[in-house]
Amino acid sequence: MREPALNRGGAIDVAVIGGGPAGLAAATELKRAGIGRVVVLEREQEAGGIPRHCGHPPFGMREFGRVLRGPVYAARLVARARRAGVEIHTGASVVEARPGGDLLLAVARGVQEISARRVICATGVRERPRSARLISGARVAGVLNTGALQSLVYLKRLRPFRRPVIVGSELVAFSAIMTCRHAGIRPVAMIEPGPRVTARWPSALFPRLAGVRLMTGTRLLEITGEGAVSGVVVEGPGGERQRIACDGVVLSGRFTPESTLARSGHLQVDPATGGPVVDQWGRCSDAAYFATGNLLRPVETAGWSWREGRQCGQHVAADLAGNLPREDAFLRLEAAGPALKYVMPQRLSLPHAAAGMKDLQLRVGREVRGALVAVNEQGVVWREKIHARPERRLLVPVGEIAAGVAAQPSGSRLVFEIREGAG
């Protein structure tokens, strides 16, 4: 389908950066709310986001009431957005987000500048590469993230190696195994530094290992090889070292938001999530910008991101109608590390603290048992008993917090912390 040129077709009400599940859901919702011109800017040649290259189920239960493979799911989201009247511009890479909603784009013909009344950032997450993990050893070909492996296999029918080692055991590591099997690649081992598999319902996933050796409590020490990977050196739970012969390494998980635009622009970034700082409406430090989906924090499923996107669409529609409170009176939410990794949103705009996102999202850095408490200058305003594991979300209903902070002045802090052992 041909879209009208970006610079024609009248003023842009909302520009959505990123055509993944969250961005498409937000744009679709905005059109349904009667907003005039809504454009999705997607830098790839196809919209759909990460699911485009997840050639496996399960996607779509929440959105379409049935189980789909990623590419089918992505295509359906795109079709639904178009039907709702969303303009989707592919090959449009936003390279600068400027104050007030002005965007600089790189498109196939060169550069283009556009302005929108509101901008929604929905640029998703990616996995951390080798460099950011500071992995030792030879600098050789064949070290990839799952995302690159999936794109090679499902989008291009290419295979970068035959006998890789898979590092990590989040859900995505199991996707990596399925991707490998699809392409006739046979992983030699899955290594996980933690004492157990990170993904939820590990027992259900074990059959999917399909003969892949699972090595928990095992750290990757070094990658060896000349030109291409020839092996990895790992250290087991007892400190014993061994070399595993392989011809590739899949670095899975350890997600980080793709927050380039915020980082290199004016929007405030939360070092804890790696995403932009937002309030309970998803509003960024510049009130013309909102953020949604996995850009907010690492990492949730497509369905979850899609639901967030839909909500963000509603919030932005409300904002355009003048129905959001001002952005300049807010409480700062903080997570006390290292037991707690982050809290999102990072701000509660006042007065209506209880509107907007229903829950605060938190995560722990390691397995903890005890109490999760929220503390302000007056003391503990909220507490709950928890037993939490890494990479699982913890939800705190904003409504429960709102009562306790009603009297707190704008600009003050509310700190979440773990009291281990306490009930």
Add this chain to the structure above:
Amino acid sequence: MTLQQPIQSAQGSGPAAGATFDVAVIGAGVVGCAMARRFALEGAHVAVLEKAPDILDGASKANSAILHTGFDAPAGSLELACVQEGYREYLEIRHDLGLVHERSGAFVVAWDEAQLGALEAIRAHAHANGVTDVQIVTARELRTREPNLSHAALGAVEVPGEGIIDPWSAPQVYLEQALANGASLLTGCEVTGGRFDAGVWHLQTTTGVLKARHVINCAGLYGDLVDQAVLGCAAFRITPRKGQFVVFDKAARDLVSAIILPVPTERTKGVVVFRTVFGNLAVGPTAEDQQSRSDASTDEAALRALIADGIAKVPALEHMPVTATYAGLRPASEEKEYRIHTTPDRNWITVGGIRSTGLSGALGIARHVYRLYSQDGPAHERLENPVVPKARMLAESGPRDWKCDDHGEIVCHCELVTRREIEAALAGPLAARSLAGLKRQTRVTMGRCQGFFCTARLAELSAGHFDRPLAEETGDA
């Protein structure tokens, strides 16, 4: 002209069979590239022999990319003379060849009282070296100039002329200028031996025999081995000195404006905090002696130490993600000085031990070597109107291709590399034959995501171009 085929097989056939070059340059590192350019401009018929499939694959593949003024080079050294002559020529040809130069300046920062006491000697040494705009600045002034520098800085020597360049596009265009003016390049061509007979060298290579009247050994990390293999002896021994680096996210770029140097020690210039022309901030290098001439591996402990060092100097780096890590190998010999020797009775010049200033010194080294070569009067007729090619523009501040019309598509989103740039780098005499070579020519996959988003597209675009393909067809569907 570029010879892709064997030059001359054992049976004496091949496209250049019989041709005798004036000069054979062994090695297409930065020094060999500058050498080929100088000799071609002087009118010599030059062949460049490089063992790797891509140029700039040895010491020149990873460095700090600083164009040095020579303010701290040993007084009266050949290194100082070459660096200063090289610096001057770089600025002279910069405009014509489209070279990047950001004159960021440098501060040699004192972090303790002893270092503070050493600043005056550094200033005086710089003046003695002819770098007379060097001056001492107080801690207070340093703080206004570099507000993100740790307040532990006690003072500094300012060197306004230090700057940063593109460490790959510059040498590549030197070589391109040589090729455009009649030189030949042979890649995948390792010199393994040779015979000097009646004024002509018969160099044995992995792709045949090449004849040349003079040979200039610019084999960098292998310079001593090439002298041994061909001349039978070497006047020095290379012990590679590894330097590891950490490159931070582009968001960190503006945390410092100048190059932040430490007060140097005997062994090295020390760990530097510097911007790159590509828009990153980097910290490094380490200095680790090793035997291997090819092992440029990184290790976690060293990288963590560099990060800690960076944060100590620029505290805001604490929250900056790491974009890349890499290591380079300096061709260090027993001495700091360049090891440039002539063997006049055998028409051989060795250009070795160009340890830590070769990027700055290359153009000056080439002029110096040409003078040695033509000591007995002009050997050739200098080209009157040489062809002047333009370097690729990869600097963040420059007119990058993505800003220009009809580049096709953005392939690498983090570094904004276009399809047109990739296709150009995969074609022509210097066509990239490996991902590493393509990276140096385009910056593809060198950004934040390190290939997460673009590897698949890149595998598709590079299919059939690389000696070792990025991927093979699955053939299953």
